[in-house]
Amino acid sequence: MSNSHRIVVLLTACVNPNGMSKTVLQDVELRRKQYVNALNFYLQETSLPICFVENTGFDMSCEFHSYIDSGRLEYLCFKGNNYDKSLGKGYGEAVIILYATENSVFFKKM
Numbered sequence: 001m002s003n004s005h006r007i008v009v010l011l012t013a014c015v016n017p018n019g020m021s022k023t024v025l026q027d028v029e030l031r032r033k034q035y036v037n038a039l040n041f042y043l044q045e046t047s048l049p050i051c052f053v054e055n056t057g058f059d060m061s062c063e064f065h066s067y068i069d070s071g072r073l074e075y076l077c078f079k080g081n082n083y084d085k086s087l088g089k090g091y092g093e094a095v096i097i098l099y100a101t102e103n104s105v106f107f108k109k110m
Contacts, residue, residue, distance in 0.1 A: 006110055008048065008051050009048050009051070010097070011042065011050060012054075012093060013052065014031075014054070014056055014092060014096075016056040016058055017056075017081070020085055035060070039064065043064075043073065049071075049072060049074070049106050050072065050073050050074070051107065052073060052074070052075050052076065053099060053100045053104075054076070054077045054078075055078060057077060057079040059077045076100065080095045
């Protein structure tokens with residue numbers, strides 16, 4: 001990532017919602033495809049660095065090695081979807097954002 005970039009696109013993902021209430025789409029493969037499509041869209045339609053953070057341990061980084069190797073994409077994957085589901089999807093989103101702020105090399109360079 002160039003030092004001139006003060007903007008990083010943060011894309012959060014939860015490939016396997018594992019029964020989260022009020023999450024209509026539970027199909028893991030369909031969710032994976034949608035995240036791949038979204039990530040490809042941002043990679044192709046912007047020139048900004050992208051930090052993609054997935055919170056169910058579902059690693060799709062092999063599909064994006066060229067972008068990762070070029071320094072355009074930072075792919076973070078962790079197991080952070082094991083919280084009390086009564087806290088809701090917003091809580092899970094906050095966990096992903098916190099993980100990104102604590103672990104992203106891109107964010108540290110800003």
